[in-house]
Amino acid sequence: MIRLGVPSKGRLMEQTFDWFADRGVRLSRSGSDREYAGRVEGAEDVSLVLLSAGEIPRELRAGRIELGVTGTDLVREKLAGWRSDIIELAGMGFGHADLILAVPECWRDCDTLDDLTSIARDFRATHGFRLRIATKYHRLVRAWLASHEVADYQLVDSQGATEGTVANQTAEAIADITSSGETLRANNLKILSEEPILRSQATLFANRAATGPELDRFLSLLGVNA
Ligand SMILES: Nc1ncnc2c1ncn2[C@@H]1O[C@H](COP(=O)(O)OP(=O)(O)OP(=O)(O)O)[C@@H](O)[C@H]1O
C-alpha cells in the first residue's frame, strides 16, 4: 500500500485535490471537515493521509508515508540534508511563494542587503543588542545570511503573524513567505531588492527508500517520472 500524505486544510489541500483530479485520481475527505481520514478513487493500493503541511517533511523522512505533497520551503527548512532521504518528484504549479527579507518601509536608506548589513553593524553599537529578524525559517535564513557574510543580527522566533512583529517592536526586520505582497504592504514593510532567499511551490515528494511495482504504477498513472 502506498501512503500519500497531503495537506489537511485550506487552499493547499484543495489545489492538491484538483491536481490529482486532473490526472484521474479523486482524493476526498471521508467524513466531516474535522475528520482527518481520506479516500482515494481511481488508483489502487493508495491510501490518503491528511496531515499538517509542516509535518509532511518529517513523516516522509521517517517513512511513515511513501509520497507527500508540501511546499519546497518546508522540506528545506525542516530537514537538514533532505536530499539523502527524499526525492523531489514534481513541482505542482501552485502554492508559489517567495521567502524574502523585509524591513520597515520608512527605512529610506535601506533597499539592499548591503544597506541592511551596514545598518546592522551600527545598530548594535547604538542599541546595545543585535538587530532582530523575526522568522520561522531559522535554518534557511541563517544559511542565506552566512553565505552573504552577514553576522550582526539575531533571529527572533515567530511562528505566525510575523509581519506584525515590527510594529509590535519585537523585531526590526522579518524573513517570511510572501505571494501577493499584501500582508507586507498592510504592515508597512518593503522587500530588500535581492533575489528571494528561496522560491517555493507545492511539490510531490517521495521517500527515497520507497520502491516497488505499486509505486511505479501510481507514478505512471500520474505522469510523473521517478
Ligand atoms: N500566502 C501564501 N501563498 C502561497 N503559498 C503560501 C502562502 N503562505 C504559505 N504558503 C505555503 O503553504 C505551505 C504551508 O504553509 P504553512 O506552514 O503556513 O502551513 P499551514 O497551512 O499553516 O499548516 P499547519 O499550520 O497545519 O502546519 C508552505 O509551503 C508555504 O510556502
Ligand SMILES: O=P(O)(O)OC[C@H]1O[C@H](OP(=O)(O)OP(=O)(O)O)[C@H](O)[C@@H]1O
Ligand atoms: O503575500 P501574501 O499573499 O499577503 O501572503 C503572505 C502571508 O501568507 C502566509 O501567512 P499564513 O496565512 O499562512 O499565516 P501565518 O501568518 O500563520 O504564517 C505568510 O506567512 C504571510 O503572512
